[in-house]
Amino acid sequence: MKALKTFAVGAAMAIIAMSGSAVADTWPTKNITMIVPFGAGGSIDRFARGLAQHWESRLDGVSIIVENRSGASGLLGAKTFLSMPDDGHTMFVGIQPTLSMNIAVQNADFSLDDFAFVNFEQRDFGDVVVSANSRFDTIQQFVDEARANPNTLSLAMILGGGTSLFGLALIQELDLNVRVVTFDSGGALRTNMLGDHSDATISGAYGDLSLGDQVKVLAVASPEPFPGLEGAVPASEAFPGLDIPQIGDSRFVAVHGTFAQENPEAFDLLVESYKATFESEEYQAYLKSSGTDIISGYYGPEVSTEQAKAMSGVVERFKDVLTNN
Numbered sequence: 001m002k003a004l005k006t007f008a009v010g011a012a013m014a015i016i017a018m019s020g021s022a023v024a025d026t027w028p029t030k031n032i033t034m035i036v037p038f039g040a041g042g043s044i045d046r047f048a049r050g051l052a053q054h055w056e057s058r059l060d061g062v063s064i065i066v067e068n069r070s071g072a073s074g075l076l077g078a079k080t081f082l083s084m085p086d087d088g089h090t091m092f093v094g095i096q097p098t099l100s101m102n103i104a105v106q107n108a109d110f111s112l113d114d115f116a117f118v119n120f121e122q123r124d125f126g127d128v129v130v131s132a133n134s135r136f137d138t139i140q141q142f143v144d145e146a147r148a149n150p151n152t153l154s155l156a157m158i159l160g161g162g163t164s165l166f167g168l169a170l171i172q173e174l175d176l177n178v179r180v181v182t183f184d185s186g187g188a189l190r191t192n193m194l195g196d197h198s199d200a201t202i203s204g205a206y207g208d209l210s211l212g213d214q215v216k217v218l219a220v221a222s223p224e225p226f227p228g229l230e231g232a233v234p235a236s237e238a239f240p241g242l243d244i245p246q247i248g249d250s251r252f253v254a255v256h257g258t259f260a261q262e263n264p265e266a267f268d269l270l271v272e273s274y275k276a277t278f279e280s281e282e283y284q285a286y287l288k289s290s291g292t293d294i295i296s297g298y299y300g301p302e303v304s305t306e307q308a309k310a311m312s313g314v315v316e317r318f319k320d321v322l323t324n325n
Contacts, residue, residue, distance in 0.1 A: 027088050027266040027273075032056075032064045034091045035084075037077020039070040043207075047122055047251050048093040050290065054283045058276065066093075073160045075102045082110055086256035088266055096120070096250045097162050100312040105322050112312055116260030116267065117304040118253040118274055122295045125222040125248035126166030127205040127232065129215050131196050139219040139238050142200055143174055150177035156192055157202035158183050159325060162249040165314065166221045167202030168321045170235065173242045180325065204248055205229055206295050221246050227294045245314045252304060260301075271301060 036048045045068060052064040069077035078099060081092040092115060099115070102108040128139055136142045146153045155178045157167045171178060181198050183189040186207065193201040194214060205226045208217055217232035223246050226232060235244045253274065260267040277283055278298045287293040299307070315322065 027269040035081040037074035097311040100315040115254040120304040122251040124206045126163040128219045153199040154179045156181040156198035
C-alpha cells in the first residue's frame, strides 16, 4: 500500500511538472497589457496603440490593452511594469536611452537585465535645427560663432531623453560655451524654434522632417544622412576625430527578463508573433500611411539588446553632464 501511495504521489508530481511545462511553452493564454511610461497622445503612445491594434488582430480572442503610467521621466511606468507578473502577458513599450537615464541618473532600483528586449522598432536620431529665417546655413557656422562669442548663443532642448543627450554631448565634445534653454514639451520647443527665440535647437530628425521648408536641419546624429534630410550632414562627419554619439530616441517593446530566461519557448512564440505582425502587409501599410516607415525596422532580441547596452554606455559616459543639467 505504501508503494502504491509513493507511485501515486510521484505520478501526480510528474503530471504537474508536465502541465507547468506545457503552460510555460504556450503564449498567449490571456489578455495582454502594454505599459507605456508616458502620457497619452505622444509618439510612444501612438506607437504602442498602433502596434497593439495590429498585433491583437492576429491573436485569436486575445486583447491588448494599453495603459499609460506616466511620471518621473518614465521611471514610474518602468517600476509599475516590473511589479506586475512576469508571465509574458505584461509588456513594456519604452524609450532608450531614457530607460538607462532612469538607472544612471535617477538611481532606479533595477537594471537593463530586468528587461528582455523584443525589438527596437523605431529608431530616431537627434539633430541640430534652426528656423528657415536663421542666419545659419551650416553647423560649422553656428559652432564658429559660438566659439567667437562665448556664452552668447542659445541652444534650446528638452532635457531627459536621447535628443538632449546628443545635444549635451555635442556641447561637451565641441567645447562650446552656449546658453542652454530648456522646455518641458515638444510643442513649446517647436514654437520657440519657429519664432527664432533661440539661436538653434536640439530636436528629433523624424519630427523635424514634417516641418519641411519651415526649418533648416544643420546636423543629425545618425551615422548616415537621415532619409528625407539628405542635406543635413551627420555630426560625426562634420567633426571627424570627435566621439560624438550617434543617438536619439529609440522606441522598443520588452517583457520581463525572468520570463525570457525561464520560459524560452514561450518567449520565442511571443517574438515570432511580433515579427509576423511587423512584417504583415497590413502593418507595413499602416507604417507607411503614418510616415513612420522610415524609422521602423525589425532587428530582433539579440541586436536590440546590443543597441540597448550601447546606449547605456553612452549614458554612463556622459553621466556627469546629464546629472549637472
